[in-house]
Amino acid sequence: MSTPRPGHPCDRAPRENRPCLRQNPTLPPAQARGQTPGQTPGQARAQARGQTPGQIPGPPAQGEVWKTSPYSPHRWREECGVVGIWAPGEEHIADLCYLALFALQHRGQESAGISVTNGLHIESVKGMGLLTDAFRNGRPTLNGHAAIGHVRYSTYGGSLNCNVQPIFAYSPGGFVGLAHNGNLTNAEEIKAAMTAEGCLFQTKTDSEVILNQMARANRENVEEAIGATLRTITGSYSLVILLPDRLVGVRDPRGYRPLCLGRLPEGGYVLASESCALDAVKADFIRDIEPGEMVTIDHKGLRSTIFDKAEKLSSCVFEYIYFARPDSVLDGLSVWTSRFEMGRELAKEFKGREADIVIPVPDTGITAALGFSKESGLPYLEGLIKNRYVGRSFIMPQQISRETTVEMKLNPVRANLKDRRVVLIDDSIVRGTTSARIVSLVRRAGAKEVHMCISSPPITQSCNYGIDTSIRKELIASNMSVEEIGNVLGVDSLIYLSEKGLLKSVGDPANQRNCLECFS
Numbered sequence: 384m385s386t387p388r389p390g391h392p393c394d395r396a397p398r399e400n401r402p403c404l405r406q407n408p409t410l411p412p413a414q415a416r417g418q419t420p421g422q423t424p425g426q427a428r429a430q431a432r433g434q435t436p437g438q439i440p441g442p443p444a445q446g447e448v449w450k451t452s453p454y455s456p457h458r459w460r461e462e463c464g465v466v467g468i469w470a471p472g473e474e475h476i477a478d479l480c481y482l483a484l485f486a487l488q489h490r491g492q493e494s495a496g497i498s499v500t501n502g503l504h505i506e507s508v509k510g511m512g513l514l515t516d517a518f519r520n521g522r523p524t525l526n527g528h529a530a531i532g533h534v535r536y537s538t539y540g541g542s543l544n545c546n547v548q549p550i551f552a553y554s555p556g557g558f559v560g561l562a563h564n565g566n567l568t569n570a571e572e573i574k575a576a577m578t579a580e581g582c583l584f585q586t587k588t589d590s591e592v593i594l595n596q597m598a599r600a601n602r603e604n605v606e607e608a609i610g611a612t613l614r615t616i617t618g619s620y621s622l623v624i625l626l627p628d629r630l631v632g633v634r635d636p637r638g639y640r641p642l643c644l645g646r647l648p649e650g651g652y653v654l655a656s657e658s659c660a661l662d663a664v665k666a667d668f669i670r671d672i673e674p675g676e677m678v679t680i681d682h683k684g685l686r687s688t689i690f691d692k693a694e695k696l697s698s699c700v701f702e703y704i705y706f707a708r709p710d711s712v713l714d715g716l717s718v719w720t721s722r723f724e725m726g727r728e729l730a731k732e733f734k735g736r737e738a739d740i741v742i743p744v745p746d747t748g749i750t751a752a753l754g755f756s757k758e759s760g761l762p763y764l765e766g767l768i769k770n771r772y773v774g775r776s777f778i779m780p781q782q783i784s785r786e787t788t789v790e791m792k793l794n795p796v797r798a799n800l801k802d803r804r805v806v807l808i809d810d811s812i813v814r815g816t817t818s819a820r821i822v823s824l825v826r827r828a829g830a831k832e833v834h835m836c837i838s839s840p841p842i843t844q845s846c847n848y849g850i851d852t853s854i855r856k857e858l859i860a861s862n863m864s865v866e867e868i869g870n871v872l873g874v875d876s877l878i879y880l881s882e883k884g885l886l887k888s889v890g891d892p893a894n895q896r897n898c899l900e901c902f903s
């Protein structure tokens with residue numbers, strides 16, 4: 384979906400901090416951003432704010448406007464959700480696709496698109512924003528037999544109209560449409576080589592590399608062309624590919640991103656990033672697509688081939704910690720159950736300390752807090768209430784401080800917190816700024832002690848496989864010890880779940896099928 388940027392893959396600034404080049408379009412990009420020669424964009428921004436590298440960002444500079452949620456900038460973001468539907472005879476295939484995408488909205492909120500085919504034509508409707516915005520003027524009306532859909536959150540390639548998926552192209556064999564969840568780690572090299580040969584790209588995404596490579600694979604058999612293409616790319620990808628007469632689903636050999644298969648009540652098939660999307664269209668879950676597997680669905684039925692095999696599987700463990708919906712089942716494991724187990728393991732690692740109550744940071748801390756409560760015997764209470772109407776479109780007035788932005792999202796339940804020794808459960812700490820503000824909120828509501836328990840190990844590395852993370856130096860755990868982080872957050876104690884506890888929670892004690900790279 385997104386294209387690796389030049390330079391070190393970890394050198395990614397959070398989107399909300401990326402300056403707009405349109406501020407001064409007459410200057411070269413670096414100068415327009417206020418960079419001096421040899422300075423990175425991040426260094427330029429830090430300098431403009433009077434920060435030194437590694438320092439936790441403070442309030443916005445005068446005149447700076449946060450055009451994002453007050454909460455989400457400090458969270459990691461999933462980059463996409465994909466859906467593919469094969470349903471000959473289904474009159475409302477675009478609506479089915481829309482419903483499935485709606486269940487995956489948490490995986491991407493910047494843009495959405497649906498493409499439908501009847502074999503002769505392909506009709507696409509795409510737009511920016513949430514599904515409700517992207518399809519404000521209607522969905523595809525073509526009465527077709529197959530469709531693919533996509534919700535996107537961009538890291539790079541940018542949040543531009545041209546990058547909205549599904550993308551498609553026309554070849555002598557007919558059209559081909561594609562939707563991608565993941566991140567190709569060698570797309571930049573392939574793109575450079577293809578550009579040197581005169582190849583043009585219509586988007587800034589890495590996903591288009593796959594389409595172009597397929598066209599150049601020069602095989603008569605489509606599956607062979609796809610297989611040959613996939614063997615040239617590296618990184619993470621779960622794909623749905625739409626051709627006039629077939630729908631293809633692919634998962635990369637290491638299985639970074641999820642993809643599952645379901646059966647519609649009337650007999651069609653659904654491919655989706657998470658099983659919650661199958662539930663949304665009343666499809667029965669059949670199975671997960673295996674890492675390195677390609678399934679082809681056409682009028683003859685469903686065929687499966689293994690196009691590549693990896694020695695070590697690397698399913699993203701953050702899907703279980705934070706990204707996926709708790710009602711989804713990924714690779715045979717309930718996300719809810721794994722989060723509950725993370726809470727139980729945390730409680731075991733908390734043993735020896737005393738507290739009165741357990742409260743979650745809503746929403747993603749809730750299930751782990753329930754597990755913690757069950758294991759420790761401490762009562763589970765709601766201590767923070769989330770305002771569900773503060774979304775990504777929220778624009779904070781310039782004069783309001785960043786502390787207030789967190790309070791717009793979360794408000795304490797004083798009756799539950801006052802004079803209590805509180806265990807506060809959250810899924811992760813990225814830069815530490817939001818966590819510090821939440822702790823401060825809980826303290827100001829009267830908590831006597833705050834013990835912060837995190838249901839993941841310290842995040843010390845950026846992700847190269849499709850998750851928008853802070854750059855490494857902005858990750859608080861890459862710069863500080865756990866004790867130092869605890870001091871910055873202002874907690875009485877700080878406990879991170881150990882890698883051993885995490886792997887136990889996801890049923891992989893020997894670490895044979897999960898990626899833990901961001902903790903190493």
Ligand code: SF4
Pocket residue numbers: 639698699700701702845846847848849850898899900901902
């Ligand atoms: S590096 Fe972290 S976020 Fe990225 S795929 Fe691996 S576990 Fe997931």
